[in-house]
Amino acid sequence: MKRTIPLVITFVVGLSLIIAMFIPHSPFHELDSQFSIFYDVIAVFAFILGGGNLLKVHFNKIQNKRRDWKYSLVTVSAFLLMLVAGLFKIGVPDGWTGDYQATGGLFKYLYDATFQPLQATMFSLLAFFVASASYRAFRAKTREATILLVAAFVILLRPTPLGYYLTFWLPEPLKFLHIPNLSTWILSVPNMAGQRAIMIGIALGIVSTSLRLILGIERSYLGSEGRG
Amino acid sequence: MANGNKTTLLDRFSNLDRRVIFLLIALAVIIPLIVNYTTYIPPSLIVQTLFDKVEDMPPGAKILISFDYGPSTVPENQPMANALVRHALEKGHRVYLMALWPTGARQSQQLIEEIIDVEYPDKVEGEDWIHLGYKAGNQGLINTLMSDVKAMYTTDIAGTAIDEFPMMDGINTLRDFDLILALGSGFPGTKEWVQFAGDPGNIPVGGGTTAVMAPLLFPYYPKQMVGLMGGLQGAAEYEAALIERYPQLSERSRIASTSMGPQVTAHLVIIAFIIVGNITFIFERRRSRKY
Amino acid sequence: MEGQPFLASPLASAIGVWIGAFMTLMIFSFLYKDNPFYKFAEHLFVGISAAYWMTVAFWTTLIPNLIARLWPSQLGGVLPSAVGNQVEWQYLIPLLLGLILLTRLVNRIAWLSRWAMAFVIGFAAGTNFTRYLQSDFVSQIHNTMVPLYEPGRTAGVTIGSIFSNLVIVGGVICAIIYFYFSKEHKGTFGRAARVGIWVLMTAFGASFGYTVMARVSLLTGRMRYLIEWASGQSW
Numbered sequence: 001m002k003r004t005i006p007l008v009i010t011f012v013v014g015l016s017l018i019i020a021m022f023i024p025h026s027p028f029h030e031l032d033s034q035f036s037i038f039y040d041v042i043a044v045f046a047f048i049l050g051g052g053n054l055l056k057v058h059f060n061k062i063q064n065k066r067r068d069w070k071y072s073l074v075t076v077s078a079f080l081l082m083l084v085a086g087l088f089k090i091g092v093p094d095g096w097t098g099d100y101q102a103t104g105g106l107f108k109y110l111y112d113a114t115f116q117p118l119q120a121t122m123f124s125l126l127a128f129f130v131a132s133a134s135y136r137a138f139r140a141k142t143r144e145a146t147i148l149l150v151a152a153f154v155i156l157l158r159p160t161p162l163g164y165y166l167t168f169w170l171p172e173p174l175k176f177l178h179i180p181n182l183s184t185w186i187l188s189v190p191n192m193a194g195q196r197a198i199m200i201g202i203a204l205g206i207v208s209t210s211l212r213l214i215l216g217i218e219r220s221y222l223g224s225e226g227r228g
Numbered sequence: 229m230a231n232g233n234k235t236t237l238l239d240r241f242s243n244l245d246r247r248v249i250f251l252l253i254a255l256a257v258i259i260p261l262i263v264n265y266t267t268y269i270p271p272s273l274i275v276q277t278l279f280d281k282v283e284d285m286p287p288g289a290k291i292l293i294s295f296d297y298g299p300s301t302v303p304e305n306q307p308m309a310n311a312l313v314r315h316a317l318e319k320g321h322r323v324y325l326m327a328l329w330p331t332g333a334r335q336s337q338q339l340i341e342e343i344i345d346v347e348y349p350d351k352v353e354g355e356d357w358i359h360l361g362y363k364a365g366n367q368g369l370i371n372t373l374m375s376d377v378k379a380m381y382t383t384d385i386a387g388t389a390i391d392e393f394p395m396m397d398g399i400n401t402l403r404d405f406d407l408i409l410a411l412g413s414g415f416p417g418t419k420e421w422v423q424f425a426g427d428p429g430n431i432p433v434g435g436g437t438t439a440v441m442a443p444l445l446f447p448y449y450p451k452q453m454v455g456l457m458g459g460l461q462g463a464a465e466y467e468a469a470l471i472e473r474y475p476q477l478s479e480r481s482r483i484a485s486t487s488m489g490p491q492v493t494a495h496l497v498i499i500a501f502i503i504v505g506n507i508t509f510i511f512e513r514r515r516s517r518k519y
Numbered sequence: 520m521e522g523q524p525f526l527a528s529p530l531a532s533a534i535g536v537w538i539g540a541f542m543t544l545m546i547f548s549f550l551y552k553d554n555p556f557y558k559f560a561e562h563l564f565v566g567i568s569a570a571y572w573m574t575v576a577f578w579t580t581l582i583p584n585l586i587a588r589l590w591p592s593q594l595g596g597v598l599p600s601a602v603g604n605q606v607e608w609q610y611l612i613p614l615l616l617g618l619i620l621l622t623r624l625v626n627r628i629a630w631l632s633r634w635a636m637a638f639v640i641g642f643a644a645g646t647n648f649t650r651y652l653q654s655d656f657v658s659q660i661h662n663t664m665v666p667l668y669e670p671g672r673t674a675g676v677t678i679g680s681i682f683s684n685l686v687i688v689g690g691v692i693c694a695i696i697y698f699y700f701s702k703e704h705k706g707t708f709g710r711a712a713r714v715g716i717w718v719l720m721t722a723f724g725a726s727f728g729y730t731v732m733a734r735v736s737l738l739t740g741r742m743r744y745l746i747e748w749a750s751g752q753s754w
Contacts, residue, residue, distance in 0.1 A: 002630050006637035013638055017645025021428075029375065036368025038613040039642045041585050042635055044576040045617030051573045052624065054565075071562040078566030086574030091526055096596050100578045101334070104524030107574065109535060111334075115571055116299040117539035118564040120741055121546040123300040127494070127738035128550055130731055131253040132246045135501040139509050144720045149502070151724025156495045156731060159269050159461055159488060176679060184272050187446060187725055189683045193690025194722025196447040196659050197715070200691075201698050203655035210644035210651075221640050222633055250550045257735065257742050303740025304733065330575040364580040367646065383600070423654040439733035443726045451662050452654065459729060460736040487739050494735040 007216040014214035054079065082110055151186055158183035238515065241508045249501065256497040257490040265489030266482070271465040274446075278434045278455025279469040281407065282312070287320030289406040290399065294421065294435075295325065295332030295339075297413035301438050302335065305411050307463035307484035308436035309339050311470055312409055314481055317348050317356065318474050322395050324405070326360040326381075328369060328416045333362035333385065347480060354393035361385030366416040370424040373402050403429050407454070410435035418445060422452050436462055464488045533754035540748040543741060585610055585617075663691050690718040 013035060020028035058072040084090065085106035092098040092105040101108050140146040157163030163179035170177055176185065212218035259265075271279065282291070293312060297305040316323050325340070327333040336359060344357060351357055360381050363369050372380055377399055381390055390396050398404055402425050410421040410433065418435050422445075426433035432454050437445060439459025449456055457466050463484035471478045525531055545560035587594055587601035588610040594601045620635035622628045665684045696708065697715030704712040747753040 002633070006633045009634060009637040010641035010644070013641030014645035014648070017642065018648055021649040024375075033368075033372045033375070033379075034609065035642055036365055036371055037584050038610075038616070039368060039639065040364050040366075040580045041610075041613035042617050042620060042639060044580045044585075045620045045635075047573050047576045049621060049623060051569055054569050068558065071558050074559055074562040075566040078563045079570045080566075082567050082570030083574060086570065087577060091524055093524060097599060100574065104527035106526060109526045109531065110567065111571065113535035113538040114542060114563065115567050117542045117744070118546065118560060118567070119298065119300045120302065120737065120744075121543045122564065124734070124737040124741040125546065125549065127257075127734035128250045128253055130734045131494075131498055131501060132249050134498050134731070135244070135249055135505040136246075138502050138505060140506055144716055147717055147720040148724040148727065149506075151721045152728040152731075153499060153502075153724075155725050155728025156499055159267065159464075160492045160495055161267075162496060180270070185683070186721060187272075187443065188274065188449075189686050190690055190718050190721040191443050191725040192446040192449075192722075193687050194694050194719045195444055196663065197691050197694030197698070197719070198722070199444075199447050199655050200659050200695060203651040203659070206647050206651045207656065210648040213640055213644040214648070221636055247551060253735075253738075254742075257738050258746070261739070261742055261746055300737065303743075304736045330579060362579065364576070364584070367650075371646075387600070423650040427650075427654045427658060439729040439736065440726075443722065443729050447659055447662065448654075452658055459732050460739075461732060487736065487743070490739045490742070491732060491735055494738075495731070498731055 003219075003222060006222055007219070011214055011216060014210070018214075051079070051083075078114075082107070085110060151191075154179060154183050154186055238508065238511050241504065242512055252497055253494060256493040260489035260493050264486065265493070266486045267464075267488045267492050268485065269461060269464045269468055269488060271469040274449055274456050274458075275462055275465040276455070276469060277450065278457065279315070279466060279473075281432065281434060281454045282315050282321070283319065283473065285319070285321065285406055289319075289321045290324065290395075290404065291316050291321050291407045291409060292324045292326065292402070292405045293336075293409045293411065295327040295336045295411055296329050296417040297335065297411060297438075298329055298331035299334075301413040303487065304438050304460050304463065305413060305436065306335060306339070307460065307487070308411055308457050308466065309335065310343055310483065311463060311466045311481055312411075312436075313339060313343055314347070314477060315466075315470055315474075317344070317351055318477070322355075323357040324360060324395075324399075325357065327362040328366060328420075330362045330364075336361075337385075355395055358393055358395055359385045367420040367424050370402070370416070370420060374425060374429055375401055377401060377404075401429075402431055405431065407431075408433045408435075411437075412441070413438045414441070417441070418453075418456075419448075422448050426452055436466075460484055460487055460491060536748055536754040540745060543745060585614060589614065663688060689714070694718045 016028060016031050017035065020032040023029075055076065058076050060066075061069045061072040062076070086100055089096060089098060089100050090106040091109075092100065092102045092107075094102065098105075101111070138149065140149050154163075157166070157179050163183075167178045167182075175181060209218065213221075285291075293309065293316075295305075295309065313323060325336045327336055340357075340359060344351060348356075353359075361384065363380050365372065365380075369380060378390055378396070383389055384393065402408065408421055408425055408431055410418040412418040412421075412435065418433075418437050418441070421433050421435070425431050433452070434454040434456065436457030437459075439461065442456065442458025442462065445453065445456055457463055464487075467481050467484050470481055542560055542563075545556040548554055549557040582594070582598060583601070587598055587604065588607040591601040591604040591606065616635040616638055619631050621632075623632040665687055667681050667684055693711045693715035695715070697704075697712040697719065699712075702708060744753070
């Protein structure tokens, strides 16, 4: 029961969705839409699980006064404040029937004042680390690394005046080597070829893994019970 | 260190404090913003074909724009959205705004407040544009919309019944749209629109993604995607095409072009870092072979 | 404005901009070195972010797609449009599976959560199987079958078009050969694999260039925000 029922569920659900692609009529068509919604609902419970786990880890840290426990207080407080503001629609002009993200509500205010700038800034830090990595790690040690470097150079030079002035003087038969033209060619020919090969490889991997999961050959998601 | 206690120039470059690099990159971005350095980027073929697709459709075409990004990629995706909506409304197309990301609905609302309400007050909600908002489901939502749009979108984002809007007449499935424009920055995004709508439904799909994802989507062009804006540069290219066709937009539609100024200087600084880094590496290698 | 909630007022908006600017500076302070301000902002972000996604999931999925379908009459005060709808009993299935997923927290009955996981895995496998096969495999092979001569495909000389199409076809084949590890990369096969590596390196170089562009764009956005805050434009 611990192993058989999950395998049957995976098989039935997976097979129904594949059949729905080829027979878009009742009942498979409805199953396709229903299963999408079921999936989203289960994902919500996964969020609840994740939130519960977050609280568990940080409460543990606070209780045992582990290293940096004071910051765990910040995490838990911020989490509870935002959750309460959103779930109870605090400050929302139309009350319970209003949109939880309505202007005037505490949830939207916290989103605009904290979530938005924090998320944007976290991502923008990467620009500095990319620059640092370019200086310290990007070395033309081998032929392949040099090809990578040259391609990156051409792409980086394309929007710059330097990229234009380096090659604008080339005669008409060699115009394809003009940096903007070369950049376009690199993106739409060799880059496209390489990305297509990767895409085909990934697609084959996903297709074979999906088939193995549906047929019950791959059982690693069952944990230790799944082996054998 | 070689040569006893004497710190050579090579040592300085080899052990350069990364905070110096951080400072140089920060200055490379801040200074062009302060002096308002703008640069013109001519449209590449992949952006031009997207522009031509929107331009060549007869007025009144139904365009679905999906906002599949969050605040972290607003500097790249929002200029794309602004340019596309301006183009569509100038041309007289009907614009349907939706989102696969909850944060995307906030961005589409921002676009309505900053662009549609301000620059196109003559355009009527429900006749020229409609804000459908966010619905959960990721690629499952696209799948469901392929068979029944009104089953998922029973109201618009403000709660008004969907059948009250004239522009929703005749919209039953995604196949009823003339063009789907997906502005993405991750999952779900442009790729999912191609996989779940474009290919199965033979619906033209185009759009824009962050520069990180753009090279990965080139294999879909031109047969599975009509065109693609890649990052801020793609947005600037679209703006350039837009301003050439609609010169009256030259003052308003410039956000991507003005943001390309810092892009250009930062690129040059990073190229300099790579060159200096490699020169340092070559000299260090020679020195270590010598000793 | 009278009747306007405080959080929608210009004063609250200005305070929000200042809070956002300070959050931004706290994160950027990490570039100098790790410090309490950065740690504070980082931990704040973790808490706010987790609660944001939970709240969104609750109001956009749990309420309209589960509660409204099983107990529509109870939602008069929250979702009036659902009142009067028929009960859809099939939604007991995701409710049950979702509750089963929570058994993961109790070691003795954690094995039950595999039933919910099985549904998720089956759904993902079934969906991805057909979509990836169509869009990322069959269509890609079809798109690679380009004619040797196609006027207008790349602007310019005919020889250029032929060369580009040859590079596309040859590049895809050689790069796929590189990924085939069941045969030793020797002789002609090995040479083709080497060409494949070069094609892949070109693609990675293009990706690196675009990644740099992406990161700098995001930094430009943040700097623009700080400049507008510092100059008073945004508040």
